[in-house]
Amino acid sequence: MTDSPPGTQLTDVEEYAAAVLDVVRRIPSGRAMTYGLIAEIVGEELGRGGPRQVGSVLAGSGGRYAHLVPDDDDQDDDAPVADGDRVPWWRVVNAAGSPPQHHLTEALDALRAEGCPLSRDGRRVNLRRAVWFPEDD
Template sequence: MSDGVGAVTPGEEYAAAVLGIVRRIPVARAMTYGLIAEIVAEELGRGGPRQVGNVMAGSGDRYKHLVPDDAVVIGPAQDTFEVPWWRVVNAAGSPPARHLTAALEALRAEGCPLTKDGRRVDLKSAIWFPPPAAT
């Protein structure tokens, strides 16, 4: 996480907002890239699903410094992941193709509702919306 010494770039600001939302997705729930993008755009006025995907692709290394040092995600897919990447899916409920097997295994282990064929998240049952920010 930024130590306050250096300024955060606009890209890092966006990534921090995305990762902050993703870290809050509860076990057995999911969000889409588009939904995350809409929520971040309300706050920052920029970005879209592709930008969220780019952040998620770099969440293990490129943006690791934006995740608090004491961050721990509870879930069966990991012992050391600070960001539950497997809970972010596309608009059809599909996890990232490159990590399909690992994501589906993690989602199943969490009890996340999947479609009958078991290859996508049942978004009608599993979608999660963050509560509104306190004013």
């Protein structure tokens, strides 16, 4: 599941982080997943972790876990968030469809730019219409 260099042994924490980042990187533009759903998917494979751990991985995806994200990027070239984001963190929301409070405006702008279905007030993802499952691809 990870693209770590050959012969590199990942720690348990890195293995979990790599699995989370792999799922998040596959979320298509205009779609979203919840922290809990990602935790369930990764938990089925690795038998550990939960929504808070997924959030922790995403919080460290730009620095602490950047080495776990391959350079040969299969991500959308049209990703609305610039500055080299290789992990579309804005597509991960809580169970109510809300992006992280401290990145709310940036995430909602990115979701809107991708055409992700939002609630009437535009403050949350409409999960009934936008949720993505890996089996969907």
